[in-house]
Amino acid sequence: MPVRHPGRWAAIAVLAVLAAMFLHLLLTNDRFNWRFIFVSIGDGKRGVMFTGPVLEGLRGTLLLTVSSMVIGVALGVVIAIMRLSPNPVLSWVAWLYTWVFRAVPRLVLAILFGNLGILWDRIGFGVPFDEQLGRLFGVSDLNLQFYSIKATDLLSGFVAGMLALALSEAAYMAEIVRAGIQSVDPGQAEAASALGLSRGQVLRRIVLPQAMRVIVPPTGNETIAMVKDTSLVAFVPVTFELFFQLQAISSRTFIVLPVLIAACLWYLIICSVLMIAQYFVERHFGKGYGATRRSRKRPVGVEGATP
Amino acid sequence: MVRAENVHKSFGHLEVLKGVDLEVRAGEVCCVLGPSGSGKSTFLRCINHLEKVNAGKIFVDGDLMGYRERGGKLHELREKEVAAQRRSIGMVFQRFNLFPHMTVLQNVMEAPCRVKRESKSEVRERALALLDRVGLGAKVENYPGQLSGGQQQRVAIARALAMRPKLMLFDEPTSALDPELVGEVLDVMKDLARDGMTMIVVTHEIGFAREVGDSLIFMDGGVVVEQGAPREVIGNPRHERTRAFLSKVL
Ligand SMILES: Nc1ncnc2c1ncn2[C@@H]1O[C@H](COP(=O)(O)OP(=O)(O)OP(=O)(O)O)[C@@H](O)[C@H]1O
Ligand SMILES: [Mg+2]
Numbered sequence: 001m002p003v004r005h006p007g008r009w010a011a012i013a014v015l016a017v018l019a020a021m022f023l024h025l026l027l028t029n030d031r032f033n034w035r036f037i038f039v040s041i042g043d044g045k046r047g048v049m050f051t052g053p054v055l056e057g058l059r060g061t062l063l064l065t066v067s068s069m070v071i072g073v074a075l076g077v078v079i080a081i082m083r084l085s086p087n088p089v090l091s092w093v094a095w096l097y098t099w100v101f102r103a104v105p106r107l108v109l110a111i112l113f114g115n116l117g118i119l120w121d122r123i124g125f126g127v128p129f130d131e132q133l134g135r136l137f138g139v140s141d142l143n144l145q146f147y148s149i150k151a152t153d154l155l156s157g158f159v160a161g162m163l164a165l166a167l168s169e170a171a172y173m174a175e176i177v178r179a180g181i182q183s184v185d186p187g188q189a190e191a192a193s194a195l196g197l198s199r200g201q202v203l204r205r206i207v208l209p210q211a212m213r214v215i216v217p218p219t220g221n222e223t224i225a226m227v228k229d230t231s232l233v234a235f236v237p238v239t240f241e242l243f244f245q246l247q248a249i250s251s252r253t254f255i256v257l258p259v260l261i262a263a264c265l266w267y268l269i270i271c272s273v274l275m276i277a278q279y280f281v282e283r284h285f286g287k288g289y290g291a292t293r294r295s296r297k298r299p300v301g302v303e304g305a306t307p
Numbered sequence: 308m309v310r311a312e313n314v315h316k317s318f319g320h321l322e323v324l325k326g327v328d329l330e331v332r333a334g335e336v337c338c339v340l341g342p343s344g345s346g347k348s349t350f351l352r353c354i355n356h357l358e359k360v361n362a363g364k365i366f367v368d369g370d371l372m373g374y375r376e377r378g379g380k381l382h383e384l385r386e387k388e389v390a391a392q393r394r395s396i397g398m399v400f401q402r403f404n405l406f407p408h409m410t411v412l413q414n415v416m417e418a419p420c421r422v423k424r425e426s427k428s429e430v431r432e433r434a435l436a437l438l439d440r441v442g443l444g445a446k447v448e449n450y451p452g453q454l455s456g457g458q459q460q461r462v463a464i465a466r467a468l469a470m471r472p473k474l475m476l477f478d479e480p481t482s483a484l485d486p487e488l489v490g491e492v493l494d495v496m497k498d499l500a501r502d503g504m505t506m507i508v509v510t511h512e513i514g515f516a517r518e519v520g521d522s523l524i525f526m527d528g529g530v531v532v533e534q535g536a537p538r539e540v541i542g543n544p545r546h547e548r549t550r551a552f553l554s555k556v557l
């Protein structure tokens with residue numbers, strides 16, 4: 001007698017009807033204006049998804065995502081290591097950083113960074129407090145800056161937006177990396193230092209590669225969240241960004257829904273690519289682990305034929 | 308080869324080692340027995356400075372471990388210098404602690420390549436020979452997770468030997484193994500002892516201690532209660548505590 005699953009069939013039927021209704025809506029309601037999305041926006045030969053400014057905005061979004069994630073991850077690793085350091089000052093500074101940057105909303109941070117240029121005329125590298133030191137010794141206008149740039153130029157919209165996203169991301173990444181490092185059996189670091197590896201080598205070669213298994217999945221989440229959070233920089237304001245460009249078109253043409261759909265489609269595409277990338281990264285750092293489960297099925301002592 | 312003088316170690320208020328003395332000559336196998344919590348692992352970890360001693364001195368091959376003596380005062384060595392001292396001391400753990408993300412061969416090659424910066428082909432040759440010696444020549448490309456406990460522990464021994472240590476420390480190397488796998492690990496250790504390796508072995512394998520050990524110490528409550536030739540101590544314990552312990556494990 002085959003087992004019956006009446007509940008399962010009922011669920012499938014309900015879902016099928018809902019899917020049919022949805023498809024029907026998509027295909028027959030001309031408010032979606034698929035032509036406008038894919039083929040032509042009327043005054044151009046391309047659909048709204050593929051017009052120049054939108055593609056330019058897409059490039060901006062991708063650039064913002066990649067650069068703020070790279071800075072965020074790198075800084076996050078440093079802060080996590082500081083947080084776990086036996087030095088109480090380093091650990092406290094790291095705690096303070098995560099506290100501040102997790103507390104302030106990204107939107108507020110983005111707008112704040114966009115306005116930071118007000119604080120300084122110029123930003124540069126050099127001897128700190130050079131002007132004050134000069135005054136102390138009676139030299140006016142002592143300038144020991146090796147390189148400086150007008151603050152409003154440096155903190156132009158894009159850089160300000162990127163910094164806001166990256167610094168906020170670093171706070172979250174620091175917590176993720178810390179959890180990853182702490183998930184590694186302390187016996188690993190012990191065995192490595194007993195072999196004579198230095199503390200840096202233990203971290204780089206033994207602990208971090210194993211921590212990656214715990215770090216990668218939430219980092220994938222963070223990256224996908226970052227793709228979407230890049231739309232916040234529109235308030236810096238940055239116009240070199242996907243959603244801003246799409247919105248500009250909708251306020252020019254008064255066509256709202258198809259533009260929103262186009263935005264959804266782009267975000268879907270980007271996230272799909274990222275998910276594929278995550279799969280491969282996870283597989284890379286899972287080396288030596290998946291095998292455990294497979295070999296456990298074999299009884300002890302029975303050696304598989306070695307090729 | 309190893310000389311410990313009046314070693315004290317506390318964790319917070321808990322005094323784990325209360326003045327341990329030990330002398331192990333080159334080529335000797337010293338077995339350490341004692342009930343759980345008596346400080347055996349802690350003492351072993353003090354020898355390669357994985358734990359800092361609170362008082363006392365440990366010399367390995369004439370070098371004071373972890374400190375430099377200058378003007379009658381002890382100065383702690385820098386992290387790099389401690390790492391350098393550890394290179395000549397191999398350690399084998401109860402739970403193997405192989406690196407799970409590396410193959411067996413990479414596990415063995417890691418330290419000689421990274422720490423001593425020896426040429427890769429030379430290290431590879433030596434690693435393969437060592438793995439052959441512990442009977443794992445056919446498993447070099449496997450990951451530790453694909454090996455049995457006994458095989459993993461033999462890899463751990465090969466990994467330690469790849470640094471050409473002067474001294475090997477074993478912390479209950481067979482306690483985490485199924486009974487039928489204990490023999491294969493002990494065989495490798497016997498082989499090492501025959502080759503003249505200086506070894507300090509914390510173990511509950513009385514048979515191994517009697518057969519291979521040149522000396523035996525019995526620890527309890529952070530002190531060495533009794534020491535001497537293994538047959539003497541095991542066959543004819545003088546202390547009440549030793550007798551009580553042996554009657555339980557034999
Ligand atoms: N890092 C630590 N922090 C605090 N206490 C510790 C630490 N390591 C060990 N101890 C304590 O020191 C005592 C001795 O521990 P140790 O591991 O040296 O015993 P052992 O003789 O090796 O016992 P076993 O046979 O169970 O391995 C125990 O009471 C243990 O709880
Ligand atoms: Mg122990």
